[in-house]
Amino acid sequence: MGPEQVLAAIGATGVRARPGTGDDAVVGTVPAVVARPRDTPEVSALLGAAARHGLRVAAAGNGTKRDWGAAPTGCDLLVETGELAGIEHARGDLVVRTGAGAPMDGLRALLGRAGQRLTADPMVPGATVGGTVAAGVSGPLRMLHGPLRDLVIGMTVVRADGVAASSGGVVVKNVAGFDLGKLHTGGWGTLGVITSVTFRLHPVPAAFRLVGARFPDPVAAAGPVGAVLASQAVPAAVELDWPPGGGPVRLFVLVEGAAEGVDARAGGIAALLGARDVRDALPDGWGTLPGEPECTVLKIAAPIRGLPVALTALRAEAGTGCSFRGSAGAGVGYAALPVGTGADRVARVLARTRDALPDGSVTVLRQSPDLRGLPLDRWGEVPGAELMRAVKDRFDPAHRLAPGRFLDH
């Protein structure tokens, strides 16, 4: 649909809107119109109008992940959540409720001033809450505090038909009703537009230490990782960082806690690893994706002991140009394939790594722009795909929400 028609279709909502441009493109798909609602009722009005006129809709926060995931097959209306930026911090309850458009960096700063934090690592600087939750990526701290979805305790989402619905609440302990926030965390906006999220928070620990060690490759690091996990030092993160080139893999173990305890705990871990490198600073790139901004990124999720096996297969096919950063303690991380890696090669890397990882998954998180439009088996086998399709059919029967991003074959 052309911009005039779309603007006419949503005109009655009174929501601020303008024609889309190349800068608004979602994985290369330019939206006909971009709208900036100010609150949940405005998002409802927009999606209601879109439903009546059969518009295809996608949502965006600050656009930091515009190149992530599959290209929508079409987008008549892009809903930008940037104005939904309210933050209500219930300090004494260690809970924060935020609009989907609130910037993660700002949220982090605000919570930090109160001695609290959301234990979700930055991952992508400049991101909004809604985009972060919809993409569902988690960093090093997930090992101790769980992935992002474990931190979400309540959510409001506008459905494809414009109906706004909430689940969960503002208390951490709550088993009333289905926890639909889980569904939208990592749902890529294909089941609804997230308008507000409530998170549980943690106190900022008094002190931390980082122990670093080097090993020839991930397989050589597996034993030491096992030893750290079997210790009782309660690491907050156990990270592998394998930069491109033929060099060693770096292992980082983070301990956090009472100031009186961190040195002894870090010392114990250093002894286990035969390491001498103990610092009170995080290395560059900590908690962010590896690789250059435009490279292809794969997500690897494995049983703890399966991760080194998968990484060996990955390097064997992708070569030393590829890098990896992720949680050896949780079994989840991100591999970066350098810009210029062709579609055939990516396909071979996916196939070989998946073969090496029967009880895990390898998915394409982001593809480099030169791979746009080329066929990629980005999900591999998805257990439960049929049930997921049934869910999609119920929530978005006409498949108008981010069509083509997940399971619309």
Added chain:
Amino acid sequence: MPDAMTGPAALAPRLRAVCGADGVVTDPARRRTYESDGITYHSAVPGIVVLPETTGQVAAVVRLCAEHGVPFVPRGSGTGLSGGALPRPDGVLVVTSRMRRVIEVDIPNERAVVQPGVFNLDVTRAAAPHGYHYAPDPSSRQVCSVGGNIAENSGGAHCLKYGFTVNHVTGLEIVTPRGDVVRLGGKAPDAPGYDLIGVFVGSEGTLGIATEITVRLTRAPQRTSTLLAAFPTMDAGGRAVSAIIAAGVLPAAVEMMDALAVEAAEAAVRCGYPEGAGAVLIVELDGAAEDVAAQFEAVTALCRAAGAFAVRAADDPAERARIWKGRRSAFAAVGRISPAYIVQDGVVPRTALGGVLARISELSARSGIRVANVFHAGDGNLHPLVLFDDAEPGAAERAAEVSGAILDLCVEHGGSITGEHGVGVDKACHMPRMFSDDDLATMDLFRRAFDPDGIANPEKVLPTPRLCGERPGVVRGEHPLVASGQAELF
């Protein structure tokens, strides 16, 4: 009465072909033993009971139900406290008590794979020799099933720090309400696609039956220290809790009891708590030894500053058990000082605790109904015990009113109608107090994606007109599991 030709009884021969003669219960007296779960107020004799041993059998049973439009209700150990496993006279009760195999304990990957009927504590028992445990620890853990824990998203005293069941499940094999066997996730975290595991956990048997479960195992802490502090008033105890949290300490557990609960526990088990306490607080800290030591000092100082007149510490298991004894016995003990009581389960934001407790005592004073407070203070999960004499005319009604009003208070303060006991039939009609019609319709949308014909545990969780107006569950005397020493009501 369901028709013998079309109702579940008509399925008996085919169910026997699937589960064997001894896997199908038709005898009325034996069926009656399944008529209720942990709250006996709701009861119904199931049309037929099956005891499958394998996933294949569960799937075949559910397929038969689906073909014939017969509802089914999953049941684990039947300890649920919201009538989630309440059977249907026109349906099949699928009991997992013959699926009790711990399939694998995989320490290097920190996982255990179990059948749904396995008792919660047996997972920890299997992992303990390796220095690991299964973190979710409902106080019914000796007898409740992991399948039931999945369905209820159960927590325990230690969920303040370690989270609920949902935070510890990475893989599920389920039989859908259509009878399909579907695997979701496994030993790896972050199964690709929509997080169906995350919603299945806590769905109370309405999305199908979990037939195999992969859970995370947690390394046992190096040190555990428990502290008991006595305060002159609940208010002072509450201030200590706030101060501990504000200081950035995350204890493994923070439990609180009021004077009435302490008095009852003292009479029942002589736990030897300090005399004259208006509130008793139990704080458990665990983790790396150095961390625990530092936090212990801080917590002791904060309790004293908030007005604690006695503080006791325990580092060894025997001492710890003594401190916990009073807390663990509290519910049963209250059963001894009152002919009947209602156990309520509601949540308030921690900062609202003081205000809500004051309102509860007002309610109690106004109605003449005594309320004992025993609760998970760290996460604002109240378990008020509403005491009454069921021989006194009108007392039950007044108690039910007080109990309902407490839930209203929770919702008014931004909390929840249930923190761990679930909705089931018992609170389905309270759901509209917390959620709008649109919220509930959206939950139903999800449910229908799994169960288009509505045969999986119908009339649970989401409200239906038929359900509303019934009274909440009343406990008379001691719960049989508690009486037999198999479980503690917590």
